[in-house]
Amino acid sequence: AQSVTQLGSHVSVSEGALVLLRCNYSSSVPPYLFWYVQYPNQGLQLLLKYTTGATLVKGINGFEAEFKKSETSFHLTKPSAHMSDAAEYFCAVSGKGYSTLTFGKGTMLLVSP
Amino acid sequence: DAGITQSPRHKVTETGTPVTLRCHQTENHRYMYWYRQDPGHGLRLIHYSYGVKDTDKGEVSDGYSVSRSKTEDFLLTLESATSSQTSVYFCAANRDMNTEAFFGQGTRLTVV
Numbered sequence: 001a002q003s004v005t006q007l008g009s010h011v012s013v014s015e016g017a018l019v020l021l022r023c024n025y026s027s028s029v030p031p032y033l034f035w036y037v038q039y040p041n042q043g044l045q046l047l048l049k050y051t052t053g054a055t056l057v058k059g060i061n062g063f064e065a066e067f068k069k070s071e072t073s074f075h076l077t078k079p080s081a082h083m084s085d086a087a088e089y090f091c092a093v094s095g096k097g098y099s100t101l102t103f104g105k106g107t108m109l110l111v112s113p
Numbered sequence: 114d115a116g117i118t119q120s121p122r123h124k125v126t127e128t129g130t131p132v133t134l135r136c137h138q139t140e141n142h143r144y145m146y147w148y149r150q151d152p153g154h155g156l157r158l159i160h161y162s163y164g165v166k167d168t169d170k171g172e173v174s175d176g177y178s179v180s181r182s183k184t185e186d187f188l189l190t191l192e193s194a195t196s197s198q199t200s201v202y203f204c205a206a207n208r209d210m211n212t213e214a215f216f217g218q219g220t221r222l223t224v225v
Contacts (some may be wrong), residue, residue, distance in 0.1 A: 009153070013197075034213070036216075041219075042218060042219075043203060043216035043217050043218045043219055044156075044205075044216040045216070046213050046214075047221075049213060066183065089222070090156065091154060100146065100158055100161055101146075101158075101214055103148075103155045103156040103157075104155055105153060105154060105155035106155045
């Protein structure tokens with residue numbers, strides 16, 4: 001079985017501040033982890049993914065995430081928020097033997113000037 | 114949209130009527146999925162397909178059926194629409210198990 005918990009349905013930051021969106025997962029097999037972003041009235045777009053190898057993963061738009069097995073976490077960070085980062089972010093988990101993604105409930109990122 | 118097109122994009126229908134949503138992909142992906150997105154629930158899997166005529170249920174399959182007669186098309190049918198099926202529906206597809214899924218733009222369905 002798989003599950004994803006995203007801490008905080010809404011996160012507010014100021015432009016230029018650090019962005020930290022939290023994701024914890026559970027999986028009975030080695031996980032594959034994903035972060036997706038959704039802009040208003042659009043579909044989901046992949047930001048980054050972890051499958052195997054390096055635990056620090058870099059994605060698009062300056063985002064990165066670190067897979068920490070001991071903490072069962074895959075938090076998303078960006079050093080400096082931009083107004084255009086305002087969107088909803090979803091963490092998802094899959095794993096060997098599973099053909100489907102399980103999503104968290106999402107975190108809305110609000111960026112203020 | 115990575116070659117995934119959903120139709121219609123918006124639909125309003127009456128309670129008790131059948132509704133079919135269509136997902137069309139041009140990338141020859143083997144796997145296709147239907148999710149619904151509701152506030153506070155994220156995306157929940159309705160049904161998925163792992164090949165032509167091969168489908169399986171997801172987390173919230175009650176009241177929905179699917180069909181896949183061709184690799185490129187995956188249809189979602191609400192046999193008798195209810196107000197609880199008002200939602201935004203997303204189609205997704207990927208080539209292999211565990212790889213990145215590409216999403217369509219979504220269909221906003223309102224059941225009145």
